[in-house]
Amino acid sequence: KAGVTQTPRYLIKTRGQQVTLSCSPISGHRSVSWYQQTPGQGLQFLFEYFSETQRNKGNFPGRFSGRQFSNSRSEMNVSTLELGDSALYLCASSLQGAGAGELFFGEGSRLTVL
Amino acid sequence: DAKTTQPPSMDCAEGRAANLPCNHSTISGNEYVYWYRQIHSQGPQYIIHGLKNNETNEMASLIITEDRKSSTLILPHATLRDTAVYYCIGLYNFNKFYFGSGTKLNVKP
Numbered sequence: 001k002a003g004v005t006q007t008p009r010y011l012i013k014t015r016g017q018q019v020t021l022s023c024s025p026i027s028g029h030r031s032v033s034w035y036q037q038t039p040g041q042g043l044q045f046l047f048e049y050f051s052e053t054q055r056n057k058g059n060f061p062g063r064f065s066g067r068q069f070s071n072s073r074s075e076m077n078v079s080t081l082e083l084g085d086s087a088l089y090l091c092a093s094s095l096q097g098a099g100a101g102e103l104f105f106g107e108g109s110r111l112t113v114l
Numbered sequence: 115d116a117k118t119t120q121p122p123s124m125d126c127a128e129g130r131a132a133n134l135p136c137n138h139s140t141i142s143g144n145e146y147v148y149w150y151r152q153i154h155s156q157g158p159q160y161i162i163h164g165l166k167n168n169e170t171n172e173m174a175s176l177i178i179t180e181d182r183k184s185s186t187l188i189l190p191h192a193t194l195r196d197t198a199v200y201y202c203i204g205l206y207n208f209n210k211f212y213f214g215s216g217t218k219l220n221v222k223p
Contacts, residue, residue, distance in 0.1 A: 043213035090157055105157025
């Protein structure tokens with residue numbers, strides 16, 4: 001079965017712009033969680049959505065937001081981009097939730113902010 | 115916060131067992147310990163998880179101390195393809211993953 005798909009794979013933005021990233025989970029998975037990975041901070045949890053509801057949130061400013069649709073696809077949005085937002089953004093899907101079982105990760109979206 | 119501590123890097127000879135330690139001293143009684151690995155900035159890959167008992171699957175074994183303050187991931191016969199960053203993950207507030215800094219395992223021929 002198809003894995004987790006993230007689009008776009010690479011993108012370049014400038015400071016002050018906004019960006020939307022998309023994640024299509026494995027069919028049947030209702031949980032989608034998002035992570036930011038940078039060389040300095042490592043992998044950090046952003047938030048998790050389960051059945052269209054945000055269930056958990058990490059310690060990120062309000063510029064980072066997300067949503068989940070009825071087909072479990074999820075988007076995350078970053079507004080007013082800053083240089084420090086340059087990172088690999090990963091999403092993961094699971095059947096039961098981010099803390100209840102195996103996470104299946106996508107290949108990530110690499111964002112560069114100039 | 116249930117945070118994990120891992121050595122930044124380790125070397126292992128090909129064919130030998132790789133033993134990767136992790137400290138998770140603030141983990142609570144009902145929180146699982148998960149191990150993932152990441153190769154070349156690909157998405158992390160699940161390896162194994164456990165609560166109290168030792169666990170084994172086709173990829174690895176997980177040894178958890180009785181007090182649950184630390185664990186060890188064992189790759190029984192490391193290959194060059196096992197070169198990766200290994201993350202020991204504890205949960206804080208069930209359903210939130212906290213990724214530590216990971217251990218870069220270098221498997222050498």
